[in-house]
Each structure stands twice: as structure tokens, then as C-alpha cells.
Amino acid sequence: MNHTPRTRTVVGCTLLVIALGASVTACSGDGNPLAAAPYDAADQISFNGPKAGGKKADPDKPLEVTAEGRDGRITDVTAMDATGRYVSGELAADGSRWHSTSPLAANARYTLRVSTEDEDGAPGRRVLTFDTGKPLTKQRLDVTFGPKTGTYGVGQPITAELSKPVRDEAQRAVVERALKVESMPATEGAWHWVDDKELHYRPKEYWPAHATVRVRSNLDGIKVSDRLWGGRAKPLTITTGDQVIAVTDASSHTMTVYRNGKAIKTMPVTTGKPGFETRNGVKVVLGKEYFVRMRGTSIGIAEGSAESYDLPVYYATRVTWSGEYVHAAPWSVGSQGSANVSHGCTGMSTDNAAWFFKNVREGDLVKVVNSFGNTMETFGNGFGDWNVAWAKWRKGSALVGGEPEGPRPADAARLRPTTV
Template structure:
């Protein structure tokens, strides 16, 4: 081993003892070894990191071991380029240190090793390494939705994953890395719709005028064996007025509210027996000036083929609020449609111009089935808050309220 000469402490003491038992000591010493300049500990340690320009496998732990019998490791710290520490463990005898948390992929690390020899002289060695960037097959990319822009108070945030995540621990890693920041602060939670899809919504509708920023901290983080976090484009949403359209299929009227105040009452017709309109809360998915509707699209036994105007879509399966001039005589009196909500052309044009994507359309008193929570547009608001929280990998079983929000916020970050 080659390093600066070992420095040993030499003590020289003279003790004077008086006849009556009183005494005093006078001692002198050389410099303490800890005050010496650290030697290069390269020959005192072994490191399992890559050599030269090679990259480390992020799936394998880092390890530093003491070489020979004349020294030991006293401390090791490993940090990434942002200064974040990697958890590690040093044995009591100073013979071995290893990481206890996974490394991130595609990241640079600095490992600082402190040692001492048998005489107590300090040694230092700084090691650097980079980790491999995973291939696309090993990368979990995230696509947030909808597109950045202005939406209604009912618009959920969505996260689509490029690979399935089934394990609960892996889901917790993903969910912990998906950040939703709102102004004003609003309690909300992610819900796993399936192994590749998450939705985020607040307990109640978004506040009017809210700003929502969504980002991912998942890049480079190990999700599970051979799968690391990948890319994600951040998302920014702003929320408009609270527009709610409530259709009472029993009275055949739709009342439209803006910020809690009724601004229009419209006679309508909804689905007739056998094609009854779904009950529950739906969210505006989009608007189309003209849509061709045919009996074949819903498997209706009676034939129809119509061009429909001022069509506002509320389900993926083809339920719209639209102009239906052929049924004006029934609007306000009877339900005659194949499931859509029909109204006069003037009223449909007004509705079309008034609502935006993310606004609320609610149907009550229909004999139809309830709106599906998922898989046919956004039925998210038909899930009560306790059940919604139960679909989170982080909040399941955590008590609701401010304490729960704080608990989620204070969880360790990966």
C-alpha cells in the first residue's frame, strides 16, 4: 500500500509527587493523526463500479470493501448530480459498505470514501460513475392528459403508462413520482383505473379559476426488476367557470348553471324505453359541429341515418347533447331518442357555445343504467371519495383529512 508515512502519537510525561501527596503532571504530544492531510486511499479499498467509460448496471448495488488488514472504512457517501443521497450501510468493523436503495438509470454518481490505517491516519478517495440508460423496452414513459389548456371543473387528469405495473410496491413508486400541484391548494388523489392508467381528481370539483401543474419525477427511478422510469411531458391546466347542466329525464328539462346560478332552462327529450339515457355525472369530452349518426352504430333495430348538428359528446360510446329538430314536439313532454339528449337547433347551438371540455353534464330520474366510472368517457365523479382514495397505492387505508394529506406529502421521495 502506498500512502504518506503513518503518524504515531508519542507521549512524554513527567510526574512530580510532593511529600504530602500533592502532585502535578506535565505532558507534551505530537500533532494528532486526524490533523494530517488525508492520504490517497486507492490502494486500501476495492470498488465494484465500472472501469473507464463503462456504465454501471443500475439494477446492481454499489459496494466498497477494505483491502488488507491494515485499515478500515470509516464513512462512505454517494450522491447524484442533483446532490441527492443514496442510502447505504457500513459494517461495524468498517470492512464493507453497500447501497441499500436502487440507483437511478442514466445518472451520474459521486462516491466519497473515508478510511483510516491502523495508526489512525485518515485516507480519502473520490469515485465517479454513470449508470446505463435503459432501452425503450425497459423504460416506463408517462403520457399525461388532456392537452394543456383551459377546461371545466370536472376534467380529470390522466396518466397513461407505456408498460403494465401490477405490483403494489411498484405502483407506489410510480404514484409517488407523479406530482400534481394546484393553486389554490386542493385535496386530490390518484386512482389506478387499470395496470397502465391512472386518473387524478379532487374530492369535489376543481375550484373556478384554479391552475393545475402536473409533472413526473420518475425518470431514471427503478420501478421494478428491469424497469426504470422514462420520459414525461409536463402538463398545465387552467379551470374556467363552473358550468353544470342537469337533465331531469322525468320532467324533460335541462337546467344549466354557471357558478351555482341557473342561466337557462331547456326543454329536452332523452332516451326512450330500451334506449334510456344513463343516469349520473358525465364530463364533456368534446364538441363536433356535424356528426353522422346511424342505427348500426348502436345496434338499434329500427333504421335511422341522420346528420346531427351542434353535437356535444359526453361518452365514448356515442351519447351526445345535440340538435334534434325532428323531435321538437316531444321536447319537454316525452322521451323519444336512442339515448342522446335532444333539443331545438337554437338551444343546441347555445349549449354548444356555452360549454367547454371538462364541464359537467348530469342526468337524473332516467330509467337507464348508471354511468360507468371508467371505460366510457369520464364517469370518475360517480365514485365516492372513500372508494376513490382506495384506488391509490399510497392512500389506501390512510385516514381521510388533513392528516392523510400530510402523511402522503411526507412520504420519502424515491
């Protein structure tokens, strides 16, 4: 080594960094040995990136920093781009080599900080900057977040729709690692791969009431595969309102609505009769429609048969895409509170349906218990996400491991049939 020997000191000052190949200066000396700067480690390391003013680095290739000679070693390396994204890396146990383990972004500027130590234990430092070039392929993986910006109930999942399928588990991990969800108040949550092109994010429990949830992607310019690079995504911010949960008991023929844990209204209802039983489990309000024309043919009932119907329905709150609603059913008031006579929907009086319609919003929760029906589908017919145990949900994450489950939402019934 040809650097000037220095007394081993503790560094406690701010460095002024100039571009690759430039010198590193330190705080002015004040006579205190603790104020001494680390030596310039330029001759102690080699870097496989471009020289100052040279061509741009190939984002397809990993970074590599190597210790030169036998009397020094690398102690730490950090690489970060201008947007604050760090590059993961691995340092050899003997400090001889560091290499990146996560992909670089294309069209980005990076700062590489390398810390070293010589044979006497004196600390060295080298700070390098470099740019990455454009990827050779123009295929981009764009991400569209959902729902739209607005205020929702505490059961609203976040969705991420990909423009191209991603099947490989390692590539899924690259994508998922770049999708960021932050809530205030903070809450534990995870992504779950619905299929090759869609992910859902939900907390372990429901979102806190009156929370702010921000969603963004760091995938832009990141290599996903040899022919696929991350594209841009519009960030999303939603807020939540009160915690509203409506519990329908099909055996007692009642619905009780809770707001922030307190029961605020109990109403007589009717649910699905034998052969048309209402789905059990937790559903998420998908939308509200003041008027819907409901026909039996939309769920496979032959026109003119004994079960056929064609009815104008008001105050309809949708909970599945296949046509399950909570709605006004004035024709069944005599059975509400005592018998199940519907074709799968939850029916109530017009006054009660109007109250329910007014007091719930998209993302609120409707839970059905004690029905003889099947459990709400996890995916493809609305949001059945909350019917999955948390441990199983996390297994649908590429960062945790496990297989995605269920059909794509796009494979669900497109005609959105209706039941009564």
C-alpha cells in the same frame, strides 16, 4: 478514532463541498464557538459506492453507509440527484447502518450527505458525490400525459398512458410516486390505476375554477423492475375556466346550467325512452361537433326496424364514446319538457342546443339525475371518474392500496356509435 477531539457545538454555517475524497471547509473562525464546523467524518464511515474518479455506481444496487468502530454512530443521511430527486432510506436504530429503500436513477449524479456523532457527542459530516451508470437493459417505460395543453372545464381528469404494462403493486408504487401533479390553487387529489397501462388523476372535489395544473414525471432513469427502467415524459400544463355544470333531470324533462354555482339557464329537454334510458351520473364533456350523422345501426338497431333512424344532427356535444350527446333535436320539440322519447341522448331545440354548444367546453360536467338508466361507466366510455366515491378512488392508488377497476379505455367501442 484518529480525528482531533473537538468541543461539541451547534453548526450554523454554509459548507463548501468538493467531490468525493475532497475536504470540507467551513466558515472562517470569528472567536465564537458556535461558528466551529463539524469534523470530517471520512474515517468514521464506509460507503459501498465508487471512489472519486472511479467507475460509476450500479443503479441496480442500493446505497449503504456503515459506521466504522465502536465510538461513533450515523445520525442522518440524505441522498439527492442533480434534478432534486431524493432517495428514501432507512437508518438503523443504533446508528450503525443506513441503506436506501428506493431505487437510484440511471445516468444521474448524486450528492450523499452523511452526519455522524462521536463518543463525546461531537458532530461530524461527510459529503460525497458519485455518478450512476447506464442500466443493463434498454427497455424503457415511457409516459404520455393527457389531455393536450389547453383550457378545460373543472371536471377534466389527468391521464397517464404507459408504454408497457405494470402489474406488480410494488412496481406500480415506483411509477406512481414519480408522477407529480401540482395545482394552483392547491387541491387534494390522487392517481387511480385504470388498468396495467393507464392511470387517471382527479381531485377529491372538482378542480378549482381558473386553476393552473402542472403535470410532470420523475421516472426518467428510475428502475421499475429488473428489465424495465423509466423513460422521459413531456410535462403538461392545463388551465381551467369557470365551473360549468349542467344538470339534466330526466323526470322533469329539464336541464339547468350552473356557472360558478349560479343557475344561468333552464331548458326543456327530452332524454332516453324506455329501453334506451339515458345513463345517470356525472359525465365529462369530451368534445363538440357542429354536425354528426347519427344512425341507429351504430347502436345495434336493425335497419328498417320501427326504431331505425338516420338523421343529420347539429350542435352535438359528446359526453360518451358510445354516442351519447347533448344535441339539437328539432323533430322532438313537442315532447321536450314533457316526455322522454330519444334513444339515449339529451335532445333540445336548435336554439337551446346552439347556446349550450357555445357555452360549454371540453372538461365541463353534465350530470343526469332521475333517469331509469344505468350509472355512467367509470372507465372505458368517456370519463365517469366522478361517480366513484373519494375513499374508493384512493384505493385505486398503489400508494394507498386496492385493486384497479373497470375495462381499459382502449377496450371501449372504437367506432364511436351515436344515439339520438
